[in-house]
Amino acid sequence: MLAFRRLVTKLLKETKFFSRLYVLYSWCLISILKIISLGKTKKTIMFVSYGGKQVSDSPKRIFDLMQLDPFFKDYRLVWGVLDTDKYSEMGYDVVKMDSINYFRTCISARVWITNSGIKRYTNMKGNRTFFVNTWHGIPMKKIGKDEVSVKKSPLFQKKWEEFATADVNLYYTDYDYKILKHVFNANAESMKRMGLPRNDSLYEKANTDKIRQQLGIPSDKKVILYAPTVRGNQTESNGSNDFRVPIHLEKWAKELPNYVILFRAHYFVNKVLEDQNKLFYDVTDYPSLNELMQVSDLLVTDYSSLIYDYSILQKPIFCYAYDFDAYKAYQGLYEDDVDKKVPNFIQTEADLIDAIKNVDVKSEKRKTHSFYMRYIGENTRDSGKRVLATIKEAIQ
Template identity: 30%
Template sequence: MITKRKLIDIVKNSKLIYLTYYYLISPILSIAGLFIKAQKMECLFVCYGGRKYGDNVRPIYLQMLMDTRFRNWKFIWAFRDPNEFELPDKIRTKKVKIDSLEFFYYALRAKCWITNVSVQRGLSFKNRGTLYVNTWHGVPLKRIRCCVKDGFNVRTAEKFDLIFSEGTYDSKISVPAFQVKEKQIKITGYPRNDIMFDESLDLNKKVRRKYGLHDERIVLYAPTFRDYIKNDSGGFTFQKKLSPEKFQNTLGDQYKLLVRAHGAIEDHSTSDSSCVDVSDYPDVEDLLVAADILVSDYSGIIFDFSLLEKPIICFIYDLETYKKERGFFVDIEHFLPFKKCNTEEELYDAIKNIDIEESRNQARLFQKQCGLVKKGAAKNAVNEIYLALASQFK
């Protein structure tokens, strides 16, 4: 039996099937849009294809709810399972099931689309008067979208009106990756990171209480995915190159390993009692605040964690393979100022010998190098949306 995941994978990876799907369905939806009256004060939100209520999309929504300039607006959230999420507003906000007729109806009439990946489901049906905003979901070290070998077809790539970036580094990358002009990219910072600087929330205590942790030093292992490593159903799988048991035996009880698989990975479960699998924890920002040390590789989480100025270690055991299979925008070994390890032994030694002051200086250097915006990103983003709507999208 072909699963939905496998079917999606087939469509994505077969150029003929995808182009047939694209050129057959897109015109049908575009024609339908001619008969649906556009609403000047409706905004549609989609986060990770309807799987989540979070990332950069949620804080923008919450900010718009509070912003008096949007007091007469109505908001629509699209989810795979609308019953899974409770939203703070039930008067001005409606939930719909993604890929349903109701979803496409509201998508065709909304004045504004806000997403961290995509709204159009691999198609093209946006009305000319709709403002299409992409917040993206992580600053890329690895190549993305139109810059990936055999990746997005430039002709069928989505045409975004605004792209939000975390700093000057990813602004430059966004031009070729998203096929947009420089003026369409706005350096706002990532709205999801604002919460990390709200001390009243005590996110460290929240995470430790949930997982029964006390004074242990938390090491968060959060690698990116390998799109060349898949399971039988076609989904990305988690490559276990770090042994939780070896971690615990080497470093002792004063350290606790938290493992978070990339959101694109479906097969990530672990039965090892030596670590805590936090892959399903809803908000990674909470985990970043609680973590004392981040171990990652080529993931954009490095940029977010650097804002907290805590130790970062890059576990790049497959650098040459990843470079060949996926590719990078930069020379990883020279671009990242953090400690780099190729083996578990090197990693554990690096953890035991961390210099806090040196780590803080590395993070500050990285922030400056990438021109990262630290706070106030949600307000920045909503202001850019308002200005865009008030000008060319009247």
């Protein structure tokens, strides 16, 4: 089923005939469902995270806060997910993504909360629907209509148009404000400097001993979190995106015997082509990315937005850009001098190993703090509470 879904997505993205057929179908379906609903809204709040792949990220943080707030006790809090069995067994109220029930629930919902899109290329937002787009990170790589692949696809351009109808689009500083406002085609009033709710817990103390125990990390080992972004140019013809870890584990085990690697793949990656061993832990499915950040001693990433989130922790950051020129040519980056902006820009495996072996934590903390002030800034804590207050003011 997942392979079929990936193939359909690829066809919609790359084939004008299929994309136009889908737009016609969805327009007819939504029009019928809107007529049936009579324009009425219910006390329902719809959550979608990463296209229904997870119950996570900023929508989950807002969901948790709503469950504790008496204001929302009469509201139905429902998640759009791909795997309804998995999440219903975990106690969540769920609907199947892209089902008629999903569209019906969205049309009648009073509030939408998503980090990656909810409208599924349709025109189903009602006049009384309050739409919160948290997005899922500060962009280093080009996104949306700035991507070459999106420019070629009328349907995927339409996907990005949905954020122009959001009542709230979140950002951190002038850097991501300019990018997101442009990509979302958003009006200035919808842009709210509240940061990302998912990052609130990074300011809180974590029980790292418990997390280490859950992950099976030996007490005498330091922890490297390796979290690269997806490579769109590695996508197969069937839409699958498999990732082979670009490091030699035998060499790392020899050169860095006091470390283990927690590997976290991007949510677009379908398969990690590496076996788990005493050095390498595939934690892609671990439910809390924030806990992985908190338990780690340093971050190795590349063009992922995680590089900005991690700066909150004031720990060493290494940007391992082994394919920098190729990636910049294929995907594009928003800053030409990103190699001078990140705390440590490294292009070879040997240099990366050497940098980790000789890391000066105090010096790196100063670098990370400077990076944090540039892209995150002060007064961005308690994002979830501020978003919640904005929603309550809009719907009460």
